Amino acid sequence: MSILPSPDQQNEQLFSNSIISFIKKFQVIKLLRKCGFRKEKGISLFSLFLYVLSNVFRDRSLYMQLKMDHFQENFSKNSYYRFMRNVHVNWLHFTTLLSAQIINNHLRSLTSEKRADCFVVDDSYFSRTGFKKTELVAKVFDHVSMTYKKGFRMMTLGWTDGASFMPINSVLLSSQKLQNMIGENKVFDQRTIAGQRRMLARTKGTDVMVNLIDQAMKAGHQAKYVLFDSWFSNPHQIVQLKQRKLDVIAMVKVSSKIKYEFEGERKNIKQIYRSCKKRCGRSRYLLSIPVKVGRQDKDGAKIDARIVCVRNRANRKDWLAIICTDMSLSEDEIIRNYGKRWDIE
Incomplete structure (x- = not known):
C-alpha cells in the first residue's frame, strides 16, 4: 500500500495549486533553464514539469494512465519522454x-x-x-x-x-x-x-x-560541519575539507594502516587507545585526546584534531572513536553534533 494517497476530485485543484505555488516560489523553471533545458516551441516547460512532479505525489505513472485510458494532458507521450531523456539537462x-x-x-x-x-x-x-x-x-x-x-x-x-x-x-x-x-x-x-x-x-x-x-x-x-561514518574517514579527505574551511566530525576507521600523530609518534587508533588512561565511572566518554591528522608530504598539510572514544551501545565491552577538527568544541558537543548524522538514514 502506498503511503501517498491519491487526492479525490474535490481536492484535485487544491493539490495542483500547492504544486504550482511551490514551482513559482522557488523559481523552479528558471533553475531548469539554468541547468541546460531549452524549449523553442510546443508544450511549455511549466506544463511538463508540473505533470512530472504531480505524478510523484499522486503515486501515478504515465504508463498506467495510458493503459487505463486516464491520460488527459494536452501533450503526447513523446513530449514527456523527450523531456525526461533530454541529454542537455544537468x-x-x-x-x-x-x-x-x-x-x-x-x-x-x-x-x-x-x-x-x-x-x-x-x-x-x-x-x-x-x-x-x-x-x-x-x-x-x-x-x-x-x-x-x-x-x-x-x-x-x-x-x-x-x-x-x-x-x-x-x-x-x-x-x-x-x-x-x-x-x-x-x-x-x-x-x-x-x-x-x-x-x-x-x-x-x-x-x-x-x-x-x-x-x-x-x-x-x-x-559549519561535515558529518560522515568511518567509510569516508581518511586523513586525506579530512585535510581537504579543512582546507575548504569546513570542520569534520566523523567516525574513526579502526585500521592499522591509518595513523595519527600523537605525542610525537605516529600511531593507529588502537595503539593510541591502549596507551592512554580511560575515564572511569559513568562518564559519557572514555577518552579525549588531541592528535594531528595528515602528513605534509602526502596530504599537503597537517591539522589539529580531537579524538573522543565512547562506549559502543551495541556491545558495552567495545568502543567507538569520533574525530573532530574543531578544537573549540567540548566532548559533549562533539558527540551531540555527530548524532545529527542519523538524519540521513
Missing part, C-alpha cells in the same frame, strides 16, 4: 540549486544561529534487477548484508540543522575494478554531461564526496 546541478533555494530562502530563517548546520554524507546499496541491460552496473559491496550484490552504491549529500533534513544531490557509483563490471561501459566525450557523470560513477567514493560538497558550496550552500 539534473545533478538542478537538485543542488533547488535545495539551495529551499534552504537559504525558507529553512535557514527558521534555524537558530546557535544551532550548527551540517553537511551529511552517506551511501547505500541501490538494487538493479535488470542488471544485464543496465549500463555500468557492477558487483558492489553491501555493508548491511556484508556481501557483494549487483547494482550501484548511491552516495547522497544532505543538509541538516538537527531538526530538518534536506537532500542536496546524489550520484550512483559503479566499480573501479573491471572484473566487477557487469553492464556495458560506453565511451562518451568527457566534456559532455553524459561523459562527466559516467566518469564520476567510476571515481573513488571519497573523492566523489569532496566533489559533491564542492558543487554544493558553489551553488550557494553553507554549513
Whole structure:
C-alpha cells in the first residue's frame, strides 16, 4: 500500500495549486533553464514539469494512465519522454540549486544561529534487477548484508540543522575494478554531461564526496560541519575539507594502516587507545585526546584534531572513536553534533 494517497476530485485543484505555488516560489523553471533545458516551441516547460512532479505525489505513472485510458494532458507521450531523456539537462546541478533555494530562502530563517548546520554524507546499496541491460552496473559491496550484490552504491549529500533534513544531490557509483563490471561501459566525450557523470560513477567514493560538497558550496550552500561514518574517514579527505574551511566530525576507521600523530609518534587508533588512561565511572566518554591528522608530504598539510572514544551501545565491552577538527568544541558537543548524522538514514 502506498503511503501517498491519491487526492479525490474535490481536492484535485487544491493539490495542483500547492504544486504550482511551490514551482513559482522557488523559481523552479528558471533553475531548469539554468541547468541546460531549452524549449523553442510546443508544450511549455511549466506544463511538463508540473505533470512530472504531480505524478510523484499522486503515486501515478504515465504508463498506467495510458493503459487505463486516464491520460488527459494536452501533450503526447513523446513530449514527456523527450523531456525526461533530454541529454542537455544537468539534473545533478538542478537538485543542488533547488535545495539551495529551499534552504537559504525558507529553512535557514527558521534555524537558530546557535544551532550548527551540517553537511551529511552517506551511501547505500541501490538494487538493479535488470542488471544485464543496465549500463555500468557492477558487483558492489553491501555493508548491511556484508556481501557483494549487483547494482550501484548511491552516495547522497544532505543538509541538516538537527531538526530538518534536506537532500542536496546524489550520484550512483559503479566499480573501479573491471572484473566487477557487469553492464556495458560506453565511451562518451568527457566534456559532455553524459561523459562527466559516467566518469564520476567510476571515481573513488571519497573523492566523489569532496566533489559533491564542492558543487554544493558553489551553488550557494553553507554549513559549519561535515558529518560522515568511518567509510569516508581518511586523513586525506579530512585535510581537504579543512582546507575548504569546513570542520569534520566523523567516525574513526579502526585500521592499522591509518595513523595519527600523537605525542610525537605516529600511531593507529588502537595503539593510541591502549596507551592512554580511560575515564572511569559513568562518564559519557572514555577518552579525549588531541592528535594531528595528515602528513605534509602526502596530504599537503597537517591539522589539529580531537579524538573522543565512547562506549559502543551495541556491545558495552567495545568502543567507538569520533574525530573532530574543531578544537573549540567540548566532548559533549562533539558527540551531540555527530548524532545529527542519523538524519540521513
